[in-house]
Amino acid sequence: MIARLSLFALLVTLAACRTGGDEAAPAASGEAAEQAPLPTDVHSYAKPEEARVTHVALDLDADFDLKELSGMATLTFEAAEGAEEIVLDVRDLTIEGVMDASGDSLAYEVGESDPLLGAPLTVQIPESGETITVRYRTSPEAAAVQWLRPEQTASGQPFLFTQGQAILTRTWVPTQDSPGIRQTYEAEITVPESLTAVMSAEGNGDDPVASGEGARTFGFELDKAVPPYLIALAIGDLEFREIGERTGVWAEPTVVESAASEFVDVDAMMDAAEELYGPYRWGRYDVLVLPASFPFGGMENPLLTFATPTILAGDRSLVSLVAHELAHSWSGNLVTNATWDDFWINEGFTSYFENRIMEEVSGPEYAQMLESLSRTGLDEEITGLDEADQHLRLNLVGRDPDDGMNAIAYDKGALFLRTMEEAAGREAFDAWLRGYFDRHAFQPMTTDRLLADLDANLFKGNPALRDEVNPEAWIDGPGLPANAPRVESAAFARAEAQAEAFASGTAPGELETEGWSTHEWLHFMQSLPGELKPVQLANLDEAFGFSDTGNSEIRFAWLKTAIANEYDPAVPSLELFLTSQGRRKFVLPLFRDLAASEWGKPIADRIYRAARPGYHFITSDSVDDVLGVNA
Template identity: 50%
Template sequence: MPRSFIADPHSHARPNEVVVRHLTLDLDVDFDSHRLTGRATYDLEHRDQQATRLVLDTWQLDVVAVGDVDGNDLPFSLGTHDPVLGSALTIEVGALDRVVVQYATSPEARAVQWLEPEQTASGKPFLFTQSQPILARTWIPCQDSPGIRVTYDAAVRVPSDLLALMSAENPTERSTDGRYEFSMPQPVPSYLIALAVGDLEFRELGARSGVYAEASVVEGAAWEFADTEAMIEAAERLYGPYRWGRYDILVLPPSFPYGGMENPRLTFATPTILAGDRSLVTLIAHELAHSWSGNLVTNATWNDIWLNEGFTVYFETRIDEEVYGAPYTTMLLRLGRQDLERAVADETPRDTWLELDLAGRDPDEGPTKIPYEKGSLFLRLIEETVGRERFDAFLRDYFDRFAFESMDTATFLKHLSDELLDPAGVSADDLQLEAWVHGPGVPSNAPDYAADAFDRVDEQVAALLGGADVATLDTDGWVSHQWVHFVRALPVDVGAATLRAVDGRFGFSASGNIEIATAWLELAVASGYVFEEPDVDRALADFLHRHGRALYIRRVYTRLAASERGLERAREIYATARPTYHSVSQAVIDRTLTP
């Protein structure tokens, strides 16, 4: 028998007793009532032969009936509702190996966003799910823990003028009757089960990659993502074969709360990466890297999220280096370090450890950049210590050895020592390993990266602050990462005249690049400039209404909330912007604007 499942503080499930191995969904999508209705069938494994109960996670689901495959009712109960964890659905299964749950979702299901026709480019309704971290239970009764994997298939019925897609084998054209069938033969955790329905078109990118989007977006997206096949090939050269068949991308409407979501076979992506110059497509490298770190080898609980995200940021930058070169990657590493330093300053010391302690908390409330950037920096340190060739061999073996399994921090650290550090003659003390994993902040042995491209930016910032006219600055050939660094390098007290001059020349307030626009609005708010310039204030309001990507709107709202005047303006904007946000973004900003 496989090793025991690790106890997950964010799930009611008892997988060491009875665990789900395969899920079959049969669902109707009702845009009028904002409900999914149908049934889920579960193939079970009794890991404890004495166990007679199956425990599933639910969140405000209407459980209509529970029975065996012959239609005989089975006893079941719903536990007390917890605002974060929902309710345990306990089913008396006896020795049965298949059970059926008939159910309907609530219109308030937090994983599902229903978009009205006026919220889409096509003028037709749209829905998408976002199940990470523990929201799958709001639309599927399931064992909602990242350490539990299932294969699944589904039949989904939608209006005949819309296309349905899942994190599975997908169609590229609409059916005539609105019925779609899906299969995911590789086992995945519940947070990677995804559904989207909309007026979508498909464009091929390569032999095993393509993009779905609304008609007005799809051609631009196909151009933006032209390097996808090259990224897949680079990833395979580094760490072994891509094991999911196809790698397709779905561009969602602006309310999608994340940059991307690594749903297997179908990455969900924000339209904010469609900058028109391919400057933000490193996000695709990130989501593709998750096909190994996260989807293939998955964190056992959300306390171990760095094993997903830290590995993925490291892998992402290695893909970028393969495709775009080392100088490009060094800029990303420098920006990532800036993000990490800011996160360390903003978070509580305990939330800056790599191994988190999220028990009793919504895992969505955990730290944002720490698992990503501190985790990646730790892996960079290991690479520098043992050598790239040796570290690459270790990682490739790691993905092979633990494919389609889960990993916790303690098990990984033992594997790291046994298979890499000890043979290389490197001790835990040499790495300051405990300080990295179980200590606050950034340890003193963190790698540092010089970027000539940023040095050129710093020279121009120094000239500007020394009195040079903005028209004389040498910015020819700068890429978006240099512009972000330029804005971040401007001091908060630089003065309204200088901010007016740089905005007038470089058009930061009107930037279509979300990285640049966010950095600029943060500076404009922190300096008070936004309150002096009506045009910048209008740009601020437009930004917060147009985008729903949680990481970036949170940064701007956080800056606003730092002053009484800013907090008042933030609440004024949020009152009309909130209904357009996904529940994930709503929860983040609700907390940000609550004293």
């Protein structure tokens, strides 16, 4: 066991060093460096202690007629002495052959397939050289790859995008698909000549090369090692608009101008983030606004955040999502959860960091509203979770890692950091967090390693501080510990007063709502009585236009209120909302609420039949479970 872990630690260090120069941070020292070895990733077949992928080179053609990516992946690896095979993760890939660097065939075997994990691809290690090349093609139903028809896009052109988190990269790239196995990558992607390819790498916007009749090839490279879920590709009718010297936005032509206007504060967010926790280490920071079926609000792919168009509210009121994805450039992309049991290390840190960015950019009151909304959502979600799923550190053996993508990871994790900040003082906590990112840059992280770092640094010599924080209660205990802070928002107190006035009979038009932000509207609706009469709902909608608003967050909150009160006049707005975007944050709760009542079940079934073909697998798979659909 000791020799096995030592080899793994060596390989991790080598991978970090591949980032080159002063980009590679020193390993953690002292006590933290000696504790907490990396655990086995139960969601990967890889055996990195025997042979570990360090670099991926893709050469792929995108066929929109067949809905397949086909070509080669050349993998560079490091192997232990005497190792005879390397094990990769694949799911729904057709493997056409595996070769060594000379083009000679290598023996390989695709093992038994699991519906969640896919199958192991075991390849004979060549007698010489450190690369293998896998020739393959993807399935049209590859879970990570969504092929959009022209009618599903704003431009009327076909579109492709990938979404690898958590364990879906194996459906389009044969590699070791574990967040603890960081890899550099390069790619040549051949697409129809009318379309543009972009990736989470350097090369976006560079001149493509003609590749035969009707096609062109785009080249990309990322020389900083990342977990494989961050390898991302999009292909479509795309244009670019510059925001600042190192920031910009990609989107379809009819969307790109509004997106650039919406994201004008990105440079200020970058400045705030760097001032807080150190330099941005990835070069550029661009945002790609995807078609509406993208299942997440945003995905923190390095250099190129993938974002939902549902944040384009027209008033820049929802751009805290960009602050969240930007913060991932430190927490998640730079320091990554080693396995999905510790997903909170990505999202809890990022949610805390996001709030600090927004405090710097938009002021303390704005940040207080964001934090208060998160706490309300967390309190609600905890009531519906098993106690074991209320821990920050999870046990996801035999389960989909997506089960851990909830408010516990995001908001309980952020509250834990807020608790440490309040106990240690902001200055001391910020110094620790900045040092944490430097000590562990480009490395995987576990909860045990994090605790060791806290003991070696933030808590060192101060047992009273550790006792006050009580990290074990946060990490391995259910619910929220007694020391969980609760932020009070003066703006929300005013919104609550207006909700009380409405409940007492004040007409909506007489409420004091002028100048309200999105967050005040959301809190207002959260503060309304649970049961509302049809006339009250009609008056609210007439006064404030909730059913027709282009602000997705406000419309979502309104539709949840309407469903809870079985309000038929809101059903057309509900149907349009569910069939025009596929963001799981909105789609899943609305279908879940509909399915909970006899009134809503037939509405859910009817709408889902129309909406499901346009959803990404991540969204449809979740809703299938709620509605009992057998795809």
